[in-house]
Amino acid sequence: MGWAEFEQVKSEYTDFYKKIDEEIIRLLCERKAAAKGKRYSPPAELLEEWSQKYKMKVSEIGWLMHELNDGSGPFYMPEGPGELLGVIQIMKKSTVGDFDYILTHAMQHEHGSIVTLEINYKNKENENIGHIIPHLMLEITGPTEYKVAKKGSRGGGGNTQMGFLISPPLPSDLTEIHFALIPYAPPMEFPPKEVVLDQEVIFRKS
Template identity: 25%
Template sequence: MRRMSFEPPAEHYDRRLEAIDEQICDLIERRKELSNNNPGFPTKQLISSWSKKYNFYEDFLNSVFAGFLNEDIYRPVVEPKGFLKNIPILKSFEKDDVFYSVTFVRQFENASVVHFNIDREDSDDEMPRRFREPIFFDLSIEGRETDYDCRNEGGGGSGGHESYTFIVSPALPDDLSKLKLVFKQCKIPFQKPTGFEFVINLDK
């Protein structure tokens, strides 16, 4: 999914703010380093106190700190190019009558695309999809020294079937036998883990 290019919301910039804005960037970097890039979120009491002390709306401060949690979504997008082949996987995991499966991987010259499905019984008594708490899955890959970047490209479905794709870069090796796909369920919009995860081993 190609991200739209950013357009500045204003045409002017007060250059008197340059030193202050650079200090803000420096503080953000120091915040990441001090927290090992896992800062959590300020308590409601802190947000309320800071909003009064510095004359900001509470919702504005909430949005600022929420933005710090989502930096990864701004990583440069890798667009798969140069299709090579499809690799069948057909591996699955089942829990509470929900069937999770990885059907195949599409190999490109610069990336791989993992196809992930979720299937459940489409019951008339089940809560309609639009009223369910929105969740999604993060993917990480273990088994090699390579640090793979895995991006959930979204998906959709109908009835009891959902289908999603993950873009993985760099491209996975053709021999997937030593790799493990680790799927972690998260709540959106802040990617908060629910505690449910499972592993699909790609050994033959």
């Protein structure tokens, strides 16, 4: 079989979408120029107001704000965090509603840090909560500008654990470092497909 060129992808892109997209790009450039590399995030009350006004989830607006702030520069870590150098204890705990949020430690690597967050449901003896879906992102502020990316999550039965990749690495002294969790969920993200296995399975003798 010989080589063939890629076919042009069929597009239904119209002037209607062009006008909207161009305005989005113009506003992104305007905000980036005004911010001058600094991070600006709206307060929780304003996020709630916008959520009601525009019929969006707070976590979706939080995702957009995080992306706008992180757009001040690229997140370079092409070869991963690198060699493990040590561990820093964080041990910060906050309780919101029926959940405990605990930042336990940071694995210190050559090119970045990996921070672990544990989320525990406090009233699991009284109610079966099922699977926790954390639409959250870690925000870090301090003398240095930090970039944060999610690094997986796992758990069940009212408990879950999340990892966050931080660049540059956190300092050994965390006195001037402040941690917070913000609502964060990409608005176009589709929920994972669920497959229910409920048929009888019989293992027969060989």
